[in-house]
Amino acid sequence: MRSAIGIAATLGIAVALAAPALAPSARAADHPLTITATPRAKKLRLGDDIILDVVIKNPASTAVTLPVLRLASDSISVRVEGDSLRAATVTRLHGQFVVSERNEEEANEDVGAAGGPKLRFKTHPSRRMLVPAHDELRGEIRFAAVAPGTLRLTTALSMGADEAPLTADPVEVVVATPAGSRRLIVRVETTRAPITIALDGTRSFNSVSHFWSLARSGFYGDLPFWRVVPALLVQTGDSRGDGTGTSGWYLPAETVTTPLERGVIALARGPHPDSASSQWFITLGDAATAAEELPGAYAVLGTVIEGLDVADAIAAAELDAATGRPKRAEKVVRVRTSLR
Numbered sequence: 001m002r003s004a005i006g007i008a009a010t011l012g013i014a015v016a017l018a019a020p021a022l023a024p025s026a027r028a029a030d031h032p033l034t035i036t037a038t039p040r041a042k043k044l045r046l047g048d049d050i051i052l053d054v055v056i057k058n059p060a061s062t063a064v065t066l067p068v069l070r071l072a073s074d075s076i077s078v079r080v081e082g083d084s085l086r087a088a089t090v091t092r093l094h095g096q097f098v099v100s101e102r103n104e105e106e107a108n109e110d111v112g113a114a115g116g117p118k119l120r121f122k123t124h125p126s127r128r129m130l131v132p133a134h135d136e137l138r139g140e141i142r143f144a145a146v147a148p149g150t151l152r153l154t155t156a157l158s159m160g161a162d163e164a165p166l167t168a169d170p171v172e173v174v175v176a177t178p179a180g181s182r183r184l185i186v187r188v189e190t191t192r193a194p195i196t197i198a199l200d201g202t203r204s205f206n207s208v209s210h211f212w213s214l215a216r217s218g219f220y221g222d223l224p225f226w227r228v229v230p231a232l233l234v235q236t237g238d239s240r241g242d243g244t245g246t247s248g249w250y251l252p253a254e255t256v257t258t259p260l261e262r263g264v265i266a267l268a269r270g271p272h273p274d275s276a277s278s279q280w281f282i283t284l285g286d287a288a289t290a291a292e293e294l295p296g297a298y299a300v301l302g303t304v305i306e307g308l309d310v311a312d313a314i315a316a317a318e319l320d321a322a323t324g325r326p327k328r329a330e331k332v333v334r335v336r337t338s339l340r
């Protein structure tokens with residue numbers, strides 16, 4: 001029989017659906033497994049989803065048990081390379097913010113810094129994957145193509161901390177741009193006026209792919225600009241509205257040396273370098289101010305091309321003295337995605 005692996009659109013942890021083997025199973029270190037990843041379409045348009053059909057085969061007469069897969073970076077990922085982009089690894093990390101901890105010392109090991117809510121990476125609910133004898137696991141990986149040109153994709157499955165990953169042969173897809181439309185555009189319709197953003201997936205491919213997918217899915221509708229600082233930033237994308245909301249997973253650090261100049265869009269994060277999720281901000285000050293007030297590195301998504309004055313007006317909101325948040329926060333009403 002063929003078993004399924006649930007990689008799917010979230011690039012989450014693979015889940016085994018196979019029944020336990022009756023015969024003894026081989027250790028991962030002794031495996032004869034092979035992995036292939038085949039693009040469902042070799043040509044697609046900028047902003048469309050790349051879909052890879054993944055097959056893990058076991059030709060042996062003994063079942064193979066894979067390690068328990070924890071974080072997504074320890075399970076399955078895709079290396080993306082191309083002439084026009086900075087090489088990136090497409091993957092996601094599962095975790096949660098926790099206010100109360102077992103003890104402060106152990107909590108700090110999770111985030112590398114004290115103070116504020118802690119970020120603890122949690123095991124995503126999954127079972128150990130079993131590849132039955134003379135059988136295979138099948139699944140798919142799906143993520144947005146946010147850079148044009150020929151992309152070289154290498155899929156890898158972790159076999160454990162002390163072993164080399166199981167790696168598929170590289171495959172190529174061609175991402176085309178319609179005539180006259182070479183940029184991904186996000187139009188953020190707010191309760192005040194629209195803000196238009198041009199994304200650049202060539203520098204932070206994984207982060208931009210993640211942001212584009214959330215924007216396209218409607219995730220950012222009806223969310224407040226919960227943090228505003230005049231001449232510095234406005235921030236939104238928080239599903240809770242109190243600074244701790246996320247998309248349900250985090251991204252591994254993907255930072256570039258691009259300065260946070262006025263009009264630059266970046267993913268917000270906490271003290272942990274791998275804590276960027278759904279929240280994003282627009283920089284309103286100059287690069288020197290941002291470097292002083294926003295220390296650390298951030299994944300840059302793109303720039304505002306229309307409506308930066310709207311962000312300035314949102315940042316001027318009156319703040320609540322107790323919370324430091326706007327008394328009457330402006331909101332993102334909806335987000336529209338397009339090419340231009």
